Amino acid sequence: MTPENRPGGPTRRNERGRERNRSGSRQFSSTAPAERTRRADPARLVAYEVLRAVAADDAYANLVLPGSIRKHRLGRQDAGFATELAYGALRAQGTYDAILALCVDRPLTQLDPAILDALRLGTHQLMAMRVPPHAALDQTVGLARAVIGAGPSSLINAVLRKVSRKSFDEWLDALVTGVEDPVRISSLRYSHPEWIVRALRQSLVNHGRPVEEIDALLEADNAAPVVNLVALPGIGSLDEAMAAGARSGELVKDSALFAAGDVGRLESVRSGKVRVQDAGSQLVARALAAVDLDRRGAGGEQWLDLCAGPGGKSALLAAIAAQRGDTLVANEPAEHRAALVRQALGAVDPAVWSVRVGDGREIGAAYPEGFDRILVDAPCTGLGALRRRPESRWRRTASDLTELGPLQRGLLAAALEAVRPGGVVAYVTCSPHPAETSAVVQDSLRGREGYTLMEAGPVLDSVSTGRSLQAGHGATAQLWPHIHGTDAMFLALIRRTAG
Incomplete structure (x- = not known):
């Protein structure tokens, strides 16, 4: 049977044999799907390099991240995305691993560490970032194909599709269902090892705070901190930082809060007269x-x-x-x-x-x-x-x-x-x-x-x-x-x- 005699009439194929979209109003992409997903988005690649360095080399994220951003020449927006992706995936690693354990058909310890890091990045995009699910899946698979291989990318795609079927709150509810230990519940909800949850509960009481503040403390640990600056007394000035969008510090004089991108671009910081502290x-x-x-x-x-x-x-x-x-x-x-x-x-x-x-x-x-x-x-x-040190809770x-x-x-x-x-x-x-x-x-x-x-x-x-x-x-x-x-x-x- 020729294409013209098939039910529904002739097919709409291009010169490469691929069928065009049947809607006349849509345009066929110039890039094939397989080619689109083989590329690693630079911002996601930076985040991946940070997670790999932390896991494989015992590196510190705050030391690896700036160099990787410079190496890949990220602009301000992409650098912010890479920072949130890397730090967010590291902070929430415990909770994400608990979710992934329900979506993988083997213990996570049996996964290649590079695959697990890619899964954590994909999960953070799906659970906690303003990234459309299709983009989170497509870009994570593309990253995996580029830096790990085509075989692992299929596994990553399948697992992340399972993750995407529930919202973060729905996954949390599933994780804590039937759990009675409050330490375990806080550990799962706020992604802290159980021993740290116990230690911080003890610390609150020891310093005269109610133990009921534990969830607020754990939640604060997971919030991205604003960069704090201090002008060295008699030496530095915050004028440059204030002109660049900083605001006066609320707790201590000669300080400022900076949320306007890379603080290293300020001459006063590069000279050491103003310091991040x-x-x-x-x-x-x-x-x-x-x-x-x-x-x-x-x-x-x-x-x-x-x-x-x-x-x-x-x-x-x-x-x-x-x-x-x-x-x-x-x-x-x-x-x-x-x-x-x-x-x-x-x-x-x-x-x-x-x-x-x-x-x-x-x-x-x-x-x-x-x-x-x-x-x-x-x-x-x-x-x-x-x-400030997202990897330290796991070390x-x-x-x-x-x-x-x-x-x-x-x-x-x-x-x-x-x-x-x-x-x-x-x-x-x-x-x-x-x-x-x-x-x-x-x-x-x-x-x-x-x-x-x-x-x-x-x-x-x-x-x-x-x-x-x-x-x-x-x-x-x-x-x-x-x-x-x-x-x-x-x-x-x-x-x-x-x-």
């Missing part, structure tokens, strides 16, 4: 500088940033010290991170600061009673900065709390030996967990005479923009993402009253 970090550094001391050395005060890398708080402290005629030593044990500290301090008069490379736990013996103000920004799990384990404890206590003990009578030590972490905050302070002060735990809340209020932060609980202070819009910074101020 969370408002919580700004507040705790300024609080140390604001404490009234019982004494002042004849030649000015000597300050110490004991755990200085990568140097953000050191730069702010050094700028304040320069205004007062004081000096700062920035200590960092790793040489490559010490180089970052020197770079961060580059905008400040070099006569004001110096960098020491060495173990901070030895500072007490090296400089007994040598400093008036000491910042101990101790290495911690980073549970208070999960919104940390509960055992990290135990492993970091001796280091935190050793650093604080050294600082207490290195501070002069009348001076002050600020113990700071970007974690609210009691094992890294109040327990460390209590253990370090137990049995020591001549030290007093100051009221940290009023000092924080004194460096805020005229508002009460209500961050104090007992003598210490705790900031929160869901209350203050900052990282969950902990602050304890310890004054040495006698030698």
Whole structure:
């Protein structure tokens, strides 16, 4: 039977043998479907490269993303899309994996990690972005064909079609149906490992907050943070940032909130005179500088940033010290991170600061009673900065709390030996967990005479923009993402009253 004799009349085929659309009003695409889906959209390719680097190379998303954006020459809009896709897929990885587990016919651990990353990207587009379902599927399949292969792309297409049959809320309802454990429910709904949910519930209670705030805290962790800027006092200006669309910071002076694209395009940022720094970090550094001391050395005060890398708080402290005629030593044990500290301090008069490379736990013996103000920004799990480090929630384990404890206590003990009578030590972490905050302070002060735990809340209020932060609980202070819009910074101020 010839085409002309088939039911319905002659077929409408082009010279390549493909049948044209039967509607006369529609135009046939110049690109065949197979060719369209073999191409990787540059923005999605950037997001994929970030996820692969995080999973395969243990990289940090915030370090990989800018370089990948530059490599693929993304414009502002595409860069924003890539950022939301990569960060969003990383934050929601736990929930997305739970959804995918219901749509894949094998354990996810048996999937090639590259395929799983592509599925996570496709799922985020379907569940949480303003991307039409057909575009999310077509572009993810195209990405897979370009960078993984035609075979895996068929699997990805089939799985994402299953994902697209329900909305995100419908999937959440399906995941928590029959689950009674509130920790498990919060873990699934807000994509946090269960141990972190438990840890944050404990942290809220320890710092005087109701445990019912846990969902608000987890939700705040999943919100994309606005870039915070600080102008180094006496050195930088926010005028350029404000002209580019920034708005004044709500918590701390000389700060701004920037949501107008790549902050690296600002000359003031490139020069180091204006720095990207969370408002919580700004507040705790300024609080140390604001404490009234019982004494002042004849030649000015000597300050110490004991755990200085990568140097953000050191730069702010050094700028304040320069205004007062004081000096700062920035200590960092790793040489490559010490180089970052020197770079961060580059905008400040070099006569004001110096960098020491060495173990901070030895500072007490090296400089007994040598400093008036000491910042101990101790290495911690980073549970208070999960919104800025989307991959960290999947890397940390509960055992990290135990492993970091001796280091935190050793650093604080050294600082207490290195501070002069009348001076002050600020113990700071970007974690609210009691094992890294109040327990460390209590253990370090137990049995020591001549030290007093100051009221940290009023000092924080004194460096805020005229508002009460209500961050104090007992003598210490705790900031929160869901209350203050900052990282969950902990602050304890310890004054040495006698030698």
